[in-house]
Amino acid sequence: MKTRAAVAIAPEKDLEIRELELDEPQAGELRVRIVATGVCHTDAIIRDQWYPVPLPVVLGHEGAGIVDAVGPGVHGFAVGDKVVMGPAHCGACQQCVAGHPMYCVNFYDQNFGVRRADGSSAFSAAGVPVGSHFFGQSSFAQYTNVAAGGAVKVPADAPLEILGPLGCGIMTGAGAVLNVLKPQPGSSVAVFGTGAVGMAGMLAAKAAGATTIIMVDIVESRLEFAKELGATHTVNSKTTDAVTAIKEITTGGVQFALDTTGVPAVFTQMTNSLATRGHAALVGAAKLGTEAKIDIGTQLLAGINVHLVIEGDAVPREFIPRLISLHQQGLFPFDKLIKTYEFEQINQAFSDSADGSTLKPVVLF
Structure with missing residues (x-):
């Protein structure tokens, strides 16, 4: 299927909104229609190549959306579920099984490799791969295939427009x-x-x-x-x-x-x-x-x-619902940090974050 996405193409250059081809969700993946996604400092430093992540790539790692399709072997999710995405982790290494998945021994490959384990990418343009699966999600896209292990199901009445940052910046x-x-x-x-x-x-x-x-x-x-x-x-x-x-x-x-x-x-x-x-x-x-x-x-x-x-040092499936509960009780008003932008304004969101005029930009689809 086709999807619009914001693509990082070169250091310190604006993201380009392009139409890309999105493949079908593979084993262990969900296809998610993104409702909103936060813009994080980490997106900016990857765009600017502080860490050597291959370009071009679809960034974004504070996504919230609705499950559109369920890949093979995925349990516990259904089409229509609301989800917030946290970082990817293998779920099987010593750190993951000890309850510290954010220190997964495969964390770098899972989150910064911008390819699946088999080397494939979910996104392409004219048959040429474009990096995907950034933090297991690449949420700067209207539709994206995400690692199901990093997805957190949230209540049906959850306000997805503000919840994306719980997956990284606010959680951190x-x-x-x-x-x-x-x-x-x-x-x-x-x-x-x-x-x-x-x-x-x-x-x-x-x-x-x-x-x-x-x-x-x-x-x-x-x-x-x-x-x-x-x-x-x-x-x-x-x-x-x-x-x-x-x-x-x-x-x-x-x-x-x-x-x-x-x-x-x-x-x-x-x-x-x-x-x-x-x-x-x-x-x-x-x-x-x-x-x-x-x-x-x-x-x-x-x-x-x-x-x-x-x-x-969070376990997203435990910690994100905990933060939502605190917010519902009025004890954690993180929504006061947020300013929203339309998808076409994503580069303005980056700029406002960099100069400090916006604390937490959230892009709406």
């Missing part, structure tokens, strides 16, 4: 807090970066009962928005020393901290702001080879714990 920030840091009620949390991932982490910290929530950034308008969403303190690290400010607010150091930026200097600030035996997590992506400093001599005595976290 919230999961790093709820699944890895696990702040107790009454604890202190600092979040570095007020993008969608950082704001999701802040909302998760609030839902967990943290009572001191410090947001750190250099954009004052975003810091003000963070206050509206529940931050108890903000620090503009462009004008204020963040480590000093956090230690003053917390009387010695923060118990939990999250770096969503991937900026080496910010990572160092985060580790230096921790209290004794504090726990920090890094989720921000950086170019391969990026290094950050940590004062081993001092931090060894502090006994801090630093986690590097992928996709919030």
Whole structure:
């Protein structure tokens, strides 16, 4: 069948909307009609080739849609089911069976290989393959074939227009807090970066009962928005020393901290702001080879714990419904981070995300 898709063709170039041929769903796949899909920083860095993913390719990895066809060997899904797509994982390796599928030993091939295991692609143009199965889904397309193992069935009344980001960006920030840091009620949390991932982490910290929530950034308008969403303190690290400010607010150091930026200097600030035996997590992506400093001599005595976290260390089929439930109860209002765009505006969505004018762009089909 034919489908329209936004194709990444070259680094730092706009995506091109093209008509492509989509093959039939293969074993272990669903064909999904995409209703909405988030635009994520990871889409931009793959477009720009921070990681060597073959081009051309249909990106998109925060898709939400309706099952249009069920491939051979797939159970638990039917045509008409509403689904949100998380990252692909093999389901059989040691990490997957241990309940940590985001650390699947085949994660890179499954999500960045942009081909099926047999080398085929779901998309083609004039008989020439176009990369598919990015994060198991390539959701920048009206119809796409997705890895059924990464799909999460959601209730029939679920608002698909806002749910796509739960499959990556929102899951990453919230999961790093709820699944890895696990702040107790009454604890202190600092979040570095007020993008969608950082704001999701802040909302998760609030839902967990943290009572001191410090947001750190250099954009004052975003810091003000963070206050509206529940931050108890903000620090503009462009004008204020963040480590000093956090230690003053917390009387010695923060118990939990999250770096969503991937900026080496910010990572160092985060580790230096921790209290004794504090726990920090890094989720921000950086170019391969990026290094950050940590004062081993001092931090060894502090006994801090630093986690590097992928996709919030989530089990999507458990965690995405959990986030939906929190949202329904008014405890996780992630929809306030979203601005929607028509499919034809997808490059504007990328631009607005890059300059910070939109926290979480969602493209509607």
